[in-house]
Amino acid sequence: MSSKATIYGFLFVGLAVTLALIVAPAVYAVSLSFYQMDSFVGAPKWVGFANYVAVLQAPEFWRALLNGAIYALGSIVFQVILGIGFALVLNEAFPGRNLVRGLSILPYLLPTVVVILTFKWMVDGGIGIVTKAVEAMGLPPINWFESPGAAMASTILVSVWMWTPFVTTCFLAALQTVPQSLYEAARVDGTTAVQRFFHITLPMLKPILTVVVLLRAIWMFNKFDVIWLLTRGGPVGATENLAILSYRHAFNLFDIGGGAAIATISFALLSVAVLIYFWVFPLEDD
Amino acid sequence: MAEIRLEQVRKAYGGVVAVHGVDLTIRDGEFVVFLGPSGCGKSTTLRMIAGLEEVTSGTIRIGARDVTELEPKDRNIAMVFQNYALYPHKTIYDNLAFGLRMRKMDPAEIDVRVKKAARMLGLEDFLARKPKQLSGGQMQRVALGRALVREPDVFLLDEPLSNLDAKLRVRMREEIARLHQDVGTSMVYVTHDQVEAMTLANRIVIMRDGHVQQIGAPLEVYDRPANLFVAGFIGSPEMNLIEGRIEGADFVAGNLRVALPPGVQASGEVVLGIRPEHLALTTEADGVAFTVRVIEQLGAQTLCVGEAGGERMRILVDRVDSWSPGQSVGVRFPAAKLHLFAKSSGQRVETAKP
Numbered sequence: 139m140s141s142k143a144t145i146y147g148f149l150f151v152g153l154a155v156t157l158a159l160i161v162a163p164a165v166y167a168v169s170l171s172f173y174q175m176d177s178f179v180g181a182p183k184w185v186g187f188a189n190y191v192a193v194l195q196a197p198e199f200w201r202a203l204l205n206g207a208i209y210a211l212g213s214i215v216f217q218v219i220l221g222i223g224f225a226l227v228l229n230e231a232f233p234g235r236n237l238v239r240g241l242s243i244l245p246y247l248l249p250t251v252v253v254i255l256t257f258k259w260m261v262d263g264g265i266g267i268v269t270k271a272v273e274a275m276g277l278p279p280i281n282w283f284e285s286p287g288a289a290m291a292s293t294i295l296v297s298v299w300m301w302t303p304f305v306t307t308c309f310l311a312a313l314q315t316v317p318q319s320l321y322e323a324a325r326v327d328g329t330t331a332v333q334r335f336f337h338i339t340l341p342m343l344k345p346i347l348t349v350v351v352l353l354r355a356i357w358m359f360n361k362f363d364v365i366w367l368l369t370r371g372g373p374v375g376a377t378e379n380l381a382i383l384s385y386r387h388a389f390n391l392f393d394i395g396g397g398a399a400i401a402t403i404s405f406a407l408l409s410v411a412v413l414i415y416f417w418v419f420p421l422e423d424d
Numbered sequence: 425m426a427e428i429r430l431e432q433v434r435k436a437y438g439g440v441v442a443v444h445g446v447d448l449t450i451r452d453g454e455f456v457v458f459l460g461p462s463g464c465g466k467s468t469t470l471r472m473i474a475g476l477e478e479v480t481s482g483t484i485r486i487g488a489r490d491v492t493e494l495e496p497k498d499r500n501i502a503m504v505f506q507n508y509a510l511y512p513h514k515t516i517y518d519n520l521a522f523g524l525r526m527r528k529m530d531p532a533e534i535d536v537r538v539k540k541a542a543r544m545l546g547l548e549d550f551l552a553r554k555p556k557q558l559s560g561g562q563m564q565r566v567a568l569g570r571a572l573v574r575e576p577d578v579f580l581l582d583e584p585l586s587n588l589d590a591k592l593r594v595r596m597r598e599e600i601a602r603l604h605q606d607v608g609t610s611m612v613y614v615t616h617d618q619v620e621a622m623t624l625a626n627r628i629v630i631m632r633d634g635h636v637q638q639i640g641a642p643l644e645v646y647d648r649p650a651n652l653f654v655a656g657f658i659g660s661p662e663m664n665l666i667e668g669r670i671e672g673a674d675f676v677a678g679n680l681r682v683a684l685p686p687g688v689q690a691s692g693e694v695v696l697g698i699r700p701e702h703l704a705l706t707t708e709a710d711g712v713a714f715t716v717r718v719i720e721q722l723g724a725q726t727l728c729v730g731e732a733g734g735e736r737m738r739i740l741v742d743r744v745d746s747w748s749p750g751q752s753v754g755v756r757f758p759a760a761k762l763h764l765f766a767k768s769s770g771q772r773v774e775t776a777k778p
């Protein structure tokens with residue numbers, strides 16, 4: 139009896155905390171999207187779906203949606219490809235492997251601010267090491283944050299650099315569960331190394347790949363800090379995603395209702411995308 | 425189909441020698457079993473034949489070809505792994521067909537071979553399933569089938585039955601024996617189980633610490649073990665090994681005196697070997713007094729641990745119900761069944777001309 143009471147006790151506490159810290163603010167945020175409000179102290183005015191209509195009619199919303207998709211897709215593709223590549227290398231036996239494995243996780247441990255500042259120094263127009271290198275090679279200077287394409291590329295570059303270690307670690311763990319004898323059987327069966335990758339490694343990685351892509355997609359689509367610190371969504375909105383747009387509405391344009399509407403739409407879109415994803419790639423194999 | 429020849433095949437991992445120069449010729453169609461305790465180099469030898477492990481030195485030939493430097497796929501061998509190594513995400517059909525597809529065989533011919541193998545192994549109903557939907561015995565059959573469809577020069581099997589329970593192991597053992605009879609292809613089979621070796625092999629290669637101890641037909645190794653290690657390893661229950669010395673025409677250890685067959689070329693310190701099943705019951709007046717200590721009833725037979733002349737030994741006789749611990753019976757050491765080993769080298773000393 140007492141153990142049952144304990145379970146219910148924990149359950150109650152857990153639910154209460156979830157309710158107080160996650161559900162309540164979320165509901166509050168969604169409710170804000172139906173009001174007009176220029177500050178958190180003023181009296182909100184009920185406007186129904188007007189915020190949604192306004193948001194959806196603004197081209198900046200669609201641009202932010204597209205930017206977010208490009209950024210998420212671009213960084214995930216590179217993270218996954220590089221992650222699998224590094225994991226394959228780190229899974230091979232070579233001297234100092236454990237040290238390299240340890241070092242390779244480092245970027246993931248660095249605070250985002252540190253990474254961004256370092257990157258900004260590296261590409262600084264006057265003293266940046268990358269700038270100097272580009273100069274030394276006789277190439278024209280790259281305007282990292284001024285040209286829209288380069289700005290998007292740098293947000294993706296930094297994100298890939300920061301989160302590839304996480305993806306690598308996931309894949310490395312998965313690779314270590316693949317029995318060596320499968321590769322040996324395939325060698326006897328007459329496969330090349332490339333065929334072994336596609337017939338054994340990739341299918342064996344599929345469950346973790348499904349989860350990693352999903353997690354990365356959610357995180358990248360909602361990414362705020364990297365983009366804000368690097369470009370503030372600029373130049374002229376070229377790297378602005380829905381998270382930044384929502385923030386800008388709520389805190390810079392004093393349109394809290396509009397910001398909340400954007401966040402709600404973003405949440406809804408992501409939920410639908412995740413559902414579709416699970417439908418196409420069910421976690422349960424076979 | 426082809427003969428396989430190992431010439432001075434050696435394997436070292438850094439400074440550790442796993443396999444010392446092995447010389448062995450496996451005849452076409454022969455069933456050869458590598459037998460020895462864990463870590464003695466059986467798998468390493470097999471994997472060198474397969475090409476999964478490079479030789480440190482030596483030559484491996486299959487038929488007329490020197491395959492020492494060839495990749496596994498170019499040796500025309502097929503292998504069955506201890507943990508089956510079935511491709512988990514492929515159906516049984518695809519598992520069987522995979523090796524043939526990789527060799528660009530005509531799909532119609534692949535289908536014929538897969539169906540035939542499935543029929544031989546009773547897998548027809550499982551072809552659409554995935555490996556994890558099968559039992560251990562069925563997975564083992566698929567692993568055999570995957571080797572079978574390839575129609576290789578030789579089958580290499582590394583402890584294929586050790587993941588199965590005892591009953592299934594016996595059944596699969598029979599199936600492998602039948603398979604060998606049906607296809608007639610050479611098989612090289614690794615096991616640490618001497619019963620498997622005795623029942624399956626045409627010839628057994630007994631290994632220890634990377635050295636071949638003896639190569640011979642099962643009954644040959646049983647009848648004339650080449651050294652103390654083989655004597656102790658082959659046969660169940662284990663051979664009685666008694667340390668003593670030669671005195672005239674007798675073997676003497678403590679109070680035990682055993683008459684040796686005439687013409688034994690030995691002297692000094694020796695080890696006498698006699699299998700428990702070869703110690704014969706007789707009257708105490710005729711034989712040696714044996715004091716019964718522990719009795720194990722096996723059903724048809726009785727295994728008894730006791731002492732004779734102060735030496736501990738075991739006897740295995742047709743069932744006796746009446747013994748009790750402490751009692752004394754007479755046993756005889758039939759001269760033709762005695763084995764002698766030099767104590768210093770452990771090597772066999774011939775007691776009788778074969």
Ligand SMILES: Nc1ncnc2c1ncn2[C@@H]1O[C@H](COP(=O)(O)OP(=O)(O)O)[C@@H](O)[C@H]1O
Nearest residue numbers: 437440442460461462463464465466467468469
């Ligand atoms: N990859 C390896 N690296 C180092 N030593 C190994 C390796 N593989 C096997 N060995 C050693 O070689 C010896 C023989 O191993 P193995 O052939 O697997 O034995 P068995 O199959 O008879 O049990 C063992 O002592 C084992 O520790």
Ligand SMILES: [Mg+2]
Nearest residue numbers: 466467468583
């Ligand atoms: Mg082994």
